Amino acid sequence: MTPATPSGAMLSIPALLARNVAQHGSKAAYREKEYGIWQSWTWADVAEETDALALGLLTLGAATGDHIAIVGRNRPALYWAMIAAQKIGCVPVPLYQDAAAEEIAYALDHCGARFAIAGDQEQVDKIADAREGLTTLEHVIYLDGRGLRKYDHSAMTSYAEVQAKGRASDLQGEMAERIAALDYDSTCVMLYTSGTTGRPKGVVLSNRNVIETSKNSAEFDHLKAGDEVLAYLPMAWVGDFIFSIGQAMWTGFCVNCPESEHTMMTDLREIGPTYYFAPPRVFEGQLTSVMIRMEDAGRVKRWLFDHFMDVARRAGPDLLDGKEVSFGDRLRYRLGNLLVFGPLKNTLGLSRVRVGYTAGEAIGPEIFDFYRALGINLKQLYGQTEATVFITQQPDGEVRSDTVGVPSPGVEIKIEDSGEVFYRSPGTFVEYYKNAESTASTKDPEGWVATGDAGFIEEGTGHLRIIDRAKDVGKLSDGGLFAPKYVENKLKFYPNILEAVVFGAGKDRCVAFINIDLTAVGNWAERNNIAYSSYQELSQHPKVLEAIEGHVNAVNASVAEDDMLSGCQIHRFLVLHKELDADDGEMTRTRKVRRAVIGDKFDDLITALYDGSSEVYTETEVTYEDGRKGKITATLDIRDAKVVAKREAAA
Amino acid sequence: MKDTVDSYVTEDGRTIGKVLMDMRNITLRFGGVEAIKDISFDIREGEIRAIIGPNGAGKSSMLNVISGFYNPQVGEVWFRGEKRPPMKPYQVARHGIARTFQNIALFEGMSVLDNVMTGRLRQMNTGLFAQALWWGKAQREETENREAVEKIIDFLEIQAIRKTPVGRLPYGLKKRVELARALAAEPDLLLLDEPMAGMNVEEKEDMSRYILDVNDEFGTTVALIEHDMGVVMDLSDRVVVMDYGRKIGDGTPDEVRGNQDVIDAYLGVQHD
Numbered sequence: 040m041t042p043a044t045p046s047g048a049m050l051s052i053p054a055l056l057a058r059n060v061a062q063h064g065s066k067a068a069y070r071e072k073e074y075g076i077w078q079s080w081t082w083a084d085v086a087e088e089t090d091a092l093a094l095g096l097l098t099l100g101a102a103t104g105d106h107i108a109i110v111g112r113n114r115p116a117l118y119w120a121m122i123a124a125q126k127i128g129c130v131p132v133p134l135y136q137d138a139a140a141e142e143i144a145y146a147l148d149h150c151g152a153r154f155a156i157a158g159d160q161e162q163v164d165k166i167a168d169a170r171e172g173l174t175t176l177e178h179v180i181y182l183d184g185r186g187l188r189k190y191d192h193s194a195m196t197s198y199a200e201v202q203a204k205g206r207a208s209d210l211q212g213e214m215a216e217r218i219a220a221l222d223y224d225s226t227c228v229m230l231y232t233s234g235t236t237g238r239p240k241g242v243v244l245s246n247r248n249v250i251e252t253s254k255n256s257a258e259f260d261h262l263k264a265g266d267e268v269l270a271y272l273p274m275a276w277v278g279d280f281i282f283s284i285g286q287a288m289w290t291g292f293c294v295n296c297p298e299s300e301h302t303m304m305t306d307l308r309e310i311g312p313t314y315y316f317a318p319p320r321v322f323e324g325q326l327t328s329v330m331i332r333m334e335d336a337g338r339v340k341r342w343l344f345d346h347f348m349d350v351a352r353r354a355g356p357d358l359l360d361g362k363e364v365s366f367g368d369r370l371r372y373r374l375g376n377l378l379v380f381g382p383l384k385n386t387l388g389l390s391r392v393r394v395g396y397t398a399g400e401a402i403g404p405e406i407f408d409f410y411r412a413l414g415i416n417l418k419q420l421y422g423q424t425e426a427t428v429f430i431t432q433q434p435d436g437e438v439r440s441d442t443v444g445v446p447s448p449g450v451e452i453k454i455e456d457s458g459e460v461f462y463r464s465p466g467t468f469v470e471y472y473k474n475a476e477s478t479a480s481t482k483d484p485e486g487w488v489a490t491g492d493a494g495f496i497e498e499g500t501g502h503l504r505i506i507d508r509a510k511d512v513g514k515l516s517d518g519g520l521f522a523p524k525y526v527e528n529k530l531k532f533y534p535n536i537l538e539a540v541v542f543g544a545g546k547d548r549c550v551a552f553i554n555i556d557l558t559a560v561g562n563w564a565e566r567n568n569i570a571y572s573s574y575q576e577l578s579q580h581p582k583v584l585e586a587i588e589g590h591v592n593a594v595n596a597s598v599a600e601d602d603m604l605s606g607c608q609i610h611r612f613l614v615l616h617k618e619l620d621a622d623d624g625e626m627t628r629t630r631k632v633r634r635a636v637i638g639d640k641f642d643d644l645i646t647a648l649y650d651g652s653s654e655v656y657t658e659t660e661v662t663y664e665d666g667r668k669g670k671i672t673a674t675l676d677i678r679d680a681k682v683v684a685k686r687e688a689a690a
Numbered sequence: 691m692k693d694t695v696d697s698y699v700t701e702d703g704r705t706i707g708k709v710l711m712d713m714r715n716i717t718l719r720f721g722g723v724e725a726i727k728d729i730s731f732d733i734r735e736g737e738i739r740a741i742i743g744p745n746g747a748g749k750s751s752m753l754n755v756i757s758g759f760y761n762p763q764v765g766e767v768w769f770r771g772e773k774r775p776p777m778k779p780y781q782v783a784r785h786g787i788a789r790t791f792q793n794i795a796l797f798e799g800m801s802v803l804d805n806v807m808t809g810r811l812r813q814m815n816t817g818l819f820a821q822a823l824w825w826g827k828a829q830r831e832e833t834e835n836r837e838a839v840e841k842i843i844d845f846l847e848i849q850a851i852r853k854t855p856v857g858r859l860p861y862g863l864k865k866r867v868e869l870a871r872a873l874a875a876e877p878d879l880l881l882l883d884e885p886m887a888g889m890n891v892e893e894k895e896d897m898s899r900y901i902l903d904v905n906d907e908f909g910t911t912v913a914l915i916e917h918d919m920g921v922v923m924d925l926s927d928r929v930v931v932m933d934y935g936r937k938i939g940d941g942t943p944d945e946v947r948g949n950q951d952v953i954d955a956y957l958g959v960q961h962d
Contacts, residue, residue: 074840075852185845186903299848554925 051221051246055288060086063291069115072298103128106150108252110134111158113270113296121158128217132229133275135628137572144169151175160186185356223247230277232424241472242424251465252427253285260394263289266313270301282569307388317396319402327534331562347375355412360436362647368498380413389415396420403532407440419443431503442502458493458510513544519606526607533590534559538619550648551612553568564646575616599683608682611648622662712818716765725751727935740922747848749915757789759781788877790868792884797856802867809874810835842873862893882914909938
């Protein structure tokens with residue numbers, strides 16, 4: 040094995056693992072909090088564990104090219120399962136742990152998985168449900184055996200047992216051969232897209248995609264062994280695969296898994312990651328809870344917070360970017376750091392963050408600036424599964440909330456006349472599995488891939504700005520540009536609003552559905568002695584509607600300033616009686632709004648918004664977490680918002 | 691029928707062992723009131739045994755007899771094949787019986803972890819002085835017990851509230867913490883007094899899952915009192931039905947469900 044680092048010699052994840060064992064064998068590679076203590080595994084341990092599982096899978100008859108589905112919460116053993124699969128020439132297919140049984144069934148059937156590795160009983164149950172229609176699935180391996188004692192074990196084995204079988208076997212030669220057969224173009228992983236439209240597609244990524252991208256992005260941000268990350272985002276998401284496997288293997292940093300999804304914030308504080316990724320909603324949620332707690336704080340504390348946050352907003356981002364800051368402000372910022380920012384960052388678990396990223400959705404400028412002001416190097420990136428994450432990212436010192444950065448190393452970008460963004464990069468995916476048609480329509484023979492997003496390159500800075508999904512950008516009946524996301528994002532920047540969906544393509548004016556944020560609005564209600572017994576009741580409270588109306592009016596005023604988009608102002612809106620939910624198909628598992636589904640499902644509400652009625656009665660089917668269905672009914676108030684007249688008309 | 695056999699196998703394939711606790715002709719009086727009238731039944735190793743009945747039927751009194759809190763005026767309590775003399779509750783606890791309470795009896799100001807640790811008292815032997823110094827054996831003992839407690843915290847999935855004071859928790863979680871504390875004692879027989887009272891459907895489902903898992907994973911024998919018939923019928927292997935201090939039914943959920951006396955007691959009969 041070549042111990043040197045040229046990427047040419049490191050053609051697969053198992054090869055990188057072997058290198059890490061040689062270079063940092065006794066350093067922690069993975070940690071997991073269990074039984075209240077951080078348990079850790081060194082690189083050498085990881086090599087041993089993955090060997091054992093890989094050999095165990097061989098004893099079960101895993102053949103080269105088999106797909107192995109992996110589903111469960113972020114746990115070291117499941118990351119190892121992916122590496123073990125690679126060690127025997129199989130393709131790991133991580134699935135979303137909160138996916139419903141049908142979704143899992145679809146993926147298992149589509150990739151023809153012969154083996155599935157499940158985290159716990161919940162996942163085993165879902166696979167068992169799916170299993171009836173599946174002919175290919177042969178064996179299920181489970182990690183946590185709790186509650187499974189009485190299950191039929193004829194085609195089911197525990198992870199530890201498979202490893203034990205592997206350790207006892209004499210198939211090392213076979214495994215070594217299969218590792219040696221891996222090259223830069225063999226498949227590294229297959230990931231299912233979240234599927235904002237239609238069925239999910241299996242994106243095949245090669246070792247080249249993953250390793251080149253990991254190398255480039257790690258160099259871009261100077262990631263190194265000794266960095267710490269917290270692995271808490273779904274394992275089926277490409278970002279987690281790149282952070283927790285790709286970059287971790289490339290640089291040799293340590294991946295920490297939280298104890299459970301509910302302890303994530305505590306675990307974050309304990310680990311203090313140096314490299315951190317979170318979608319905007321996590322940052323929003325943290326900011327909301329900070330603000331709520333500050334409102335409850337005593338006067339002195341509140342004054343301190345307000346005063347020094349002003350200083351931070353003035354000086355913090357500039358200090359971070361290395362720009363000129365007056366001596367007085369520097370001094371005040373230092374003091375603020377001692378009294379406010381330092382302790383606050385510590386509470387948030389972000390004291391040590393050297394590189395922080397957010398992506399997936401637009402982040403509110405106030406939210407973004409809040410974290411930057413605290414001295415946290417939060418940046419934005421733009422990417423997708425098909426690009427192995429990175430398309431553009433913001434370099435240190437050029438960070439703004441309204442762009443997504445410059446092309447990542449090795450990525451070329453072009454904007455078509457239609458406004459759609461195309462890219463070509465070493466990370467460009469191989470194909471959609473068993474779907475040549477979609478592959479061809481997404482990736483042209485020269486390797487350019489359509490992102491499906493409309494955007495433009497900003498003159499002067501070379502930064503990319505995204506406007507909206509290309510297919511969502513439409514025309515109003517008067518010919519004006521309709522970019523729903525642009526308006527929705529402005530709405531969502533209000534803490535009271537969790538989600539907004541704007542309609543108006545082909546119509547003469549825009550209308551909107553609003554979802555309130557239960558944390559923020561609930562707290563506001565408590566503060567103002569407003570009693571409510573359910574989400575539904577709170578959402579329809581006149582005072583809540585009034586507050587939302589205020590936000591909508593403010594957004595209209597801001598939208599009106601943009602000549603091109605002033606037609607997107609919201610004329611009428613209603614507050615939905617239920618939260619949009621992935622279980623009901625209204626959102627993707629990564630919490631992106633499925634516009635078409637919502638449009639169909641709440642057709643009656645849209646009609647009412649346009650026909651001028653002041654309230655509407657509706658029945659909605661909801662799916663509970665266990666898959667049962669129920670119905671909720673509500674009468675929703677419809678409100679008119681203030682619309683600013685077009686400028687030409689006013690002038 | 692089942693009283694005479696050594697063991698039986700349940701529908702889901704668990705083997706239920708020999709009699710663990712045998713209540714023979716128990717009568718319990720409070721002054722002139724007879725709370726329990728001549729009741730006999732047994733609890734077998736590894737089974738989930740439910741005691742049900744309308745309000746005031748004497749269920750809680752029965753549980754208190756088992757836990758040694760009340761001593762019946764008439765009748766004998768046989769435990770592991772031996773007749774149990776009148777005992778104080780702490781002596782009963784030493785015999786491997788733990789319980790939860792209908793009205794939550796936790797230390798509200800203490801954290802979840804500390805509350806669950808109190809369940810380990812029976813396993814802690816070092817003296818006050820050694821524990822205050824926290825040195826040598828005391829330290830080792832605490833580490834061992836903490837480990838056992840952490841396994842239970844993991845089992846009941848209450849990691850996120852480990853350090854939260856109990857007083858700040860919602861009702862459903864408090865009930866779970868009570869179960870955790872009872873489990874921390876590593877009981878052979880676990881008594882649950884209305885574990886699902888006042889819970890919503892989701893909390894009930896969770897609690898049922900945990901009870902089944904406890905029984906399955908640790909082999910703990912469970913005796914529970916419960917109002918919710920649906921839950922009882924789904925959970926338990928055998929059911930004792932009480933009404934006005936008398937036993938009116940005893941058997942598998944199906945047998946009990948078909949018993950006319952039980953139906954009358956629950957649905958009421960027309961008096962004409």
